[in-house]
Amino acid sequence: MPRVALFVTCLVDMFRPTVGFATVKLLEDAGCTVEVPEAQTCCGQPAWNSGDRATAAEIAKQVIFAFEGYDYVVAPSGSCAGTIVKDYPQMLDGAWRKRAEALAAKTHEVTSFLVDVLGVEGVEADVPRLATYHDSCSGLRGLGVKAQPRKLLASAGTTLREMEEAEVCCGFGGTFCVKYPEISDSMVGDKTRNAADTGAEMLLAGDLGCLMNMAGKAQRDGRGLEVRHVVEVLAGMTDTPAIGEGSK
Amino acid sequence: MTLHEPTTPQFKQNAHEALRDENLQSALRGARNGFVGKRAAARAKLGEDEFDGLRDAARDLKNHVLANLADYLEAYEGKVTAAGGHVHWAETAEDAQNIVLDICRKAGAKTVNKGKTMISEECGINDHLAANGIKPVETDLGEYIIQLRGETPSHIIAPAVHVTVPQVREEFQKAHTHLPESRDLSGLDTLLSEARGVLREKYFQAEVGITGANMLIAETGQSVIVTNEGNGDLSQSLPRVHIVMASIEKIVPTLEDSSTILRVLGRSATGQDMSVYTTYSSGPRRAEDPDGPEEYHVVLLDNGRTNMLGTEFEEMLRCIRCGACMNHCPVYQTVGGHAYGWVYPGPMGAVLTPSLIGVEEGGHLPNASTFCGRCEDVCPMRIPLPKMMRHWREREFEKKLTPGAARYGLGLWAFFAKRPGLYRAGTRLGMAALRLLGRGRGRVSSLPLAGGWTATRDMPVPSGDTFMAQWKAKR
Numbered sequence: 001m002p003r004v005a006l007f008v009t010c011l012v013d014m015f016r017p018t019v020g021f022a023t024v025k026l027l028e029d030a031g032c033t034v035e036v037p038e039a040q041t042c043c044g045q046p047a048w049n050s051g052d053r054a055t056a057a058e059i060a061k062q063v064i065f066a067f068e069g070y071d072y073v074v075a076p077s078g079s080c081a082g083t084i085v086k087d088y089p090q091m092l093d094g095a096w097r098k099r100a101e102a103l104a105a106k107t108h109e110v111t112s113f114l115v116d117v118l119g120v121e122g123v124e125a126d127v128p129r130l131a132t133y134h135d136s137c138s139g140l141r142g143l144g145v146k147a148q149p150r151k152l153l154a155s156a157g158t159t160l161r162e163m164e165e166a167e168v169c170c171g172f173g174g175t176f177c178v179k180y181p182e183i184s185d186s187m188v189g190d191k192t193r194n195a196a197d198t199g200a201e202m203l204l205a206g207d208l209g210c211l212m213n214m215a216g217k218a219q220r221d222g223r224g225l226e227v228r229h230v231v232e233v234l235a236g237m238t239d240t241p242a243i244g245e246g247s248k
Numbered sequence: 249m250t251l252h253e254p255t256t257p258q259f260k261q262n263a264h265e266a267l268r269d270e271n272l273q274s275a276l277r278g279a280r281n282g283f284v285g286k287r288a289a290a291r292a293k294l295g296e297d298e299f300d301g302l303r304d305a306a307r308d309l310k311n312h313v314l315a316n317l318a319d320y321l322e323a324y325e326g327k328v329t330a331a332g333g334h335v336h337w338a339e340t341a342e343d344a345q346n347i348v349l350d351i352c353r354k355a356g357a358k359t360v361n362k363g364k365t366m367i368s369e370e371c372g373i374n375d376h377l378a379a380n381g382i383k384p385v386e387t388d389l390g391e392y393i394i395q396l397r398g399e400t401p402s403h404i405i406a407p408a409v410h411v412t413v414p415q416v417r418e419e420f421q422k423a424h425t426h427l428p429e430s431r432d433l434s435g436l437d438t439l440l441s442e443a444r445g446v447l448r449e450k451y452f453q454a455e456v457g458i459t460g461a462n463m464l465i466a467e468t469g470q471s472v473i474v475t476n477e478g479n480g481d482l483s484q485s486l487p488r489v490h491i492v493m494a495s496i497e498k499i500v501p502t503l504e505d506s507s508t509i510l511r512v513l514g515r516s517a518t519g520q521d522m523s524v525y526t527t528y529s530s531g532p533r534r535a536e537d538p539d540g541p542e543e544y545h546v547v548l549l550d551n552g553r554t555n556m557l558g559t560e561f562e563e564m565l566r567c568i569r570c571g572a573c574m575n576h577c578p579v580y581q582t583v584g585g586h587a588y589g590w591v592y593p594g595p596m597g598a599v600l601t602p603s604l605i606g607v608e609e610g611g612h613l614p615n616a617s618t619f620c621g622r623c624e625d626v627c628p629m630r631i632p633l634p635k636m637m638r639h640w641r642e643r644e645f646e647k648k649l650t651p652g653a654a655r656y657g658l659g660l661w662a663f664f665a666k667r668p669g670l671y672r673a674g675t676r677l678g679m680a681a682l683r684l685l686g687r688g689r690g691r692v693s694s695l696p697l698a699g700g701w702t703a704t705r706d707m708p709v710p711s712g713d714t715f716m717a718q719w720k721a722k723r
Contacts, residue, residue, distance in 0.1 A: 008715050010665075014679050015708060017715035036719050041665045047658060049619060051641030051650065055662045062666065137620035169578045173618025175654070180616055181700030183263055186582045187618075188705065216705035219691060244708035246690035 002118075004032040005070035007063075007107075009080045010042040011208040012229075016243060019208065022235035023076045023110050030118050032072075039066040043080040048087055049174055057091045064088065064099050072117070073107040076231050077207045078139020079174075081109040086142055109139050110231060111206060115148040122155025125236030130159050132200035133230070134191065134214065135167045136207040149206055149230045156234055161198040165190070170205075172213040188217040196223040202242075204230045215244040254605055256589035259612035266583040275412045276584055283575035286519025287626065299515065306512050307630045309505055310566040313497075314557065320466040320499045321548070327469025331531030333544035341371040344549050348373055348458070348491060351545055352382050355489045357455040363473060363480035364388035365460030366404050366569060367493040367549055369591045370604070373458065384458075385450050387479040389443050396423050402585030402593065405517050405571040410584045413439070447479070457487035457541070461494035462568065463509060464546075467502040470530045471546065474513065474523035481527050490529070490541035495549045497565040509568055512628035517570040552604045560639045564599050566629040573623035573633060579616055588613060595623035595633040602640050611649055614640035676717055679710040686710075 004027050008020045027034045044059030063084065067073045075081040084107045088100035114120040131153065139145035153160060171177060171187025192214055195203045203218065203225045205211050215227035226242040241247055255262060266272055291299045313320055325335040338344035344367075352360060360377055362368065362384055374384040374395075386395040390408035394401060396419045401407030408416075417433050420442060432438050459480050461471040471492045473480040484490045500506050506528075514520040533540030556562055574580040574594025585593035590610070592600045598617060602610035614637035623633045644650055650658075664671040685692050686709030695702045712718065 010675075013715040014675050015710045017710075017712050017718055020715035020719070036716070038716075039668045041668050041671045042661075044665070047662060049638065049641070050654065050658055051638065051643070051645030052658055052662070053642055053645075055658070055666075059662070059665055137618065137622070141621040141625055167622075169618045169620035169622070171578070171618065173620070176616075176618045178698070178700060179654070180260065180263065180579075181703065182260075182267055183579055183582050183616070184618075185704040186267055187578050212708045213705070215708050216691065216701070219706045220693070220704060241690055241711065243711075244691040244706060246686070246688045 001031055001033050002071040004034050004072045004074050005067050006034055006036045007040060007043070007067065007073050007075040007080060007084070008036065009075055009077045009208065011212070012076055015212065016208055016229065018237055018240050019076050019229045019231055022229070022231040022237050023074065025235040025237075026110065026114060026123065026231060027074060029124060030114055030120050032118075035070065037066040043083040045080065045083045045087075046174060048083065048091065053091065056087075060088045060091050060100065061096060064096070064103050068099060068103050071106065072113065073103065074110050074113045075107070076110045076229060078109045078136050078143050078145050079207050079209060081107055082138040082142040109143050109145050109206065111148040111152055111234075112139075112143060112145050115151055120152070123152055123234045125156040125234055127233050127236060127238055128157040128159075129202055129233075129238070130161060130200045131202035131204050131233070132161050132163045132195050132198045133166065134163070134170060134195065134203065134205040134210060136205050136210045137169050139206050140167060145206065149204075152234050153204070153230065156236075158233055161200050163194040163198045165194055170210045170213055172209045174209065177213060184213070185217070188213050189221070192218040192221065192223050192225070196225060200225070202226045202228055202233070204228055204233060206230050211243050215242070219244050254590040254601075254609055256601060256605070256610050256612060259587060259589055259616060262587035262589055263583040263616075266587045271412050271415060272410050272584050275410050276581055278412075279406070279409050280575075280581045283518070283571075287516060287572060287575070290515035290519040290521065294515065294521075299512070302508065302512050303628050303630055305508050306568075306628060307566060309500065309508055310629060313499055313501065314562060314565055317496065317499070317557065320501060321496060323466040324464055324469055324499055327466070328531060328544075328546055331469055331544075332534075333469070333531040333546060335546045335548060338371075338547050338549045338551070341549070341551050344371040344493065344547050344551075345373060345376040347547050348493070349376060349380055349382075351489065351491055351543075352377065352456050355455050355543070357382055357489070359383045359385060359450070359454040360456045360458055361385050361387050361451060361454035361483045361487060362391070363457070363459035363475065363483040364391050364407065365458060365493050366401070366591060367460055367495055368458060369401060370551065371493070371549065373493070385454065387447050387450070387483050388475070389440065389477055389479075392443060392447060393419060396420075400586070400591070403571060403574060404569050404592065404596075410586065451482045451486050454487045456489045456491060457483040457485075458491045458493060459484050461492050461498055462513065463506050464494055464499045465501075465503055465506055465528075466499055468530060470503075470528045472506055472510075472526065472528050474510070474526050476518070476520075476524045478525050481525055484527070484529060485540055488541060489543040490532075490545070492529070492544075492546045493549065494546065495551070496553055513568055513570050516572040516626065516628040556603050561599065561603050561636055563631050564596070564603065564636060566631055567596050567600070568629060569596075570628055572626040572628060576622045576626045578620065578622070579618070595637070596631075599631075599633055599636045599640070607640055607643050607647065608649065611640070611644050614638075614644075672714070672716055676714050679714055682709045
């Protein structure tokens with residue numbers, strides 16, 4: 001049984017613990033032993049993308065130290081997994097770069113890990129709902145996550161109705177949504193309109209940043225979309241309130 | 249100096265206004281799918297493997313050029329001179345202004361025709377000529393439209409992409425007063441043929457023609473321009489004097505190499521296999537030629553580019569100005585090119601502008617990106633645009649130009665992120681407070697310190713105690 005370390009990501013830890021538990025369930029169902037290293041906080045992306053290279057490198061070392069002892073590292077986020085896979089080796093030099101590269105080689109986004117690494121064909125969940133899927137940028141372009149979540153959703157009986165410009169950024173962009181809120185708002189407005197235009201009941205994605213952005217916009221505009229992380233559907237955890245929804 | 253003052257430092261305000269400009273928003277909506285779909289179709293038609301292989305070849309070719317730039321430029325100069333042309337080296341935009349004005353004066357020019365050239369925009373040639381009593385006439389349809397409107401280009405290949413058809417109609421009715429007021433201007437074809445008619449006359453009036461150059465060829469001393477309207481040919485072959493304005497990185501070694509670039513250029517820009525007109529010019533008319541210019545000048549502009557060599561921004565000099573990055577950039581699609589506040593908009597501008605006017609002036613641009621990566625994905629020269637924007641952010645951070653609130657917030661976050669125990673306690677407390685604010689509704693519609701977000705979006709609040717706390721309690 002592979003020993004998998006869950007990198008839960010800061011946003012999931014703080015805002016959407018369900019996604020962490022759904023990821024654990026999917027990994028355990030697939031035969032993994034899941035552990036959650038205590039020393040994790042954040043992948044360091046806020047510093048890296050803000051030009052604070054020194055801080056980003058310090059945090060990268062902390063993550064490498066905490067996670068390098070496992071067979072695999074899995075995150076329910078293409079963005080955070082992408083930081084470890086693509087960026088850590090760029091942040092560090094010498095022996096640390098070697099360790100960063102070794103960690104990068106065994107770090108995966110969750111749906112890609114299930115399908116591409118473990119060869120999982122389907123999930124046990126039965127969620128016969130109509131959904132649309134937003135392809136988050138880092139997962140899509142950085143890690144090649146496109147077919148994997150769709151394949152798993154199909155196995156859960158979830159029907160996807162593709163939206164226009166599914167591959168276009170939702171306008172979250174980490175600190176971008178804070179620095180340029182008006183532009184970000186216009187982008188997420190396009191995104192949630194495209195999603196709603198499909199007539200789907202659920203809007204799914206694989207990254208909590210995008211999901212919170214899209215949920216917040218869809219709710220303000222009264223789009224009537226249930227916004228969820230894709231693993232919640234795959235783990236059959238759709239009885240919990242959707243993102244940004246209170247208890248019913 | 250009569251350069252357009254960059255409004256890049258006001259990017260946020262520019263963007264704010266752009267988002268409220270209904271005409272602009274309508275024009276941008278019209279353009280976005282056109283460019284994206286056409287490039288995708290052109291790539292598919294050629295075969296994705298062949299197209300991407302060409303991109304690799306083009307990248308390698310330009311890397312080789314940049315490693316041997318001085319040699320190729322010298323070889324090029326030798327060929328141009330041997331053909332009877334003149335090469336002028338302009339270190340700065342002002343130098344280029346003076347060189348161009350000097351040539352125009354010596355030619356006794358009253359009117360100068362221009363084929364589209366972004367380098368002349370970079371050097372503010374139009375304003376400089378006009379200030380010295382010489383009338384510049386833009387002959388590219390898009391450039392002609394914005395010249396009538398008193399604007400600068402908002403896109404490097406589609407300068408008037410921000411203008412709607414009704415606005416063009418209105419502009420023509422205002423400008424072309426010699427034509428009957430009741431004429432039919434309802435269709436795109438009638439607008440086009442009217443512009444053609446007007447411009448046709450101007451071709452014969454100019455003493456000097458200025459064009460840009462998509463490439464310069466070291467082997468042959470030729471300059472290459474591509475257009476879809478043929479205006480480049482007419483601008484350069486009818487007047488007595490032809491001036492080519494080009495920046496130094498436009499050089500390629502051989503004639504064969506130019507075809508590699510052309511094969512990725514058209515497909516990336518407009519989805520065409522090739523542009524309609526591709527013109528190679530090799531100096532002034534020879535004794536046996538029936539026509540062509542009597543004088544041929546090339547103004548080679550540096551304007552900060554050699555400073556980019558050997559730095560983390562060198563790869564930017566591979567850019568062939570196809571505009572694919574801006575066509576695919578969701579930020580450009582949302583605010584348009586003028587918001588960027590200087591000659592080069594979109595992702596390529598976000599890297600190039602700070603290189604040319606300084607990160608102090610251009611710092612907004614590399615920040616106004618979500619790093620979605622689409623620009624790099626479509627760049628025919630495989631320029632790692634997001635990576636270079638991040639390098640600018642590093643320079644900005646090092647120079648302490650990053651706004652105080654962002655630096656403070658980042659510092660606070662980093663303090664906790666590096667101390668897992670404290671972080672754990674802090675996030676639990678913070679999230680409990682946020683949950684309370686949500687009061688069972690699951691979201692808040694107003695949040696202190698996140699006013700930008702909650703002005704137009706709700707903010708989801710945590711759905712329970714932190715994952716780490718719950719996990720610890722369970723196991």
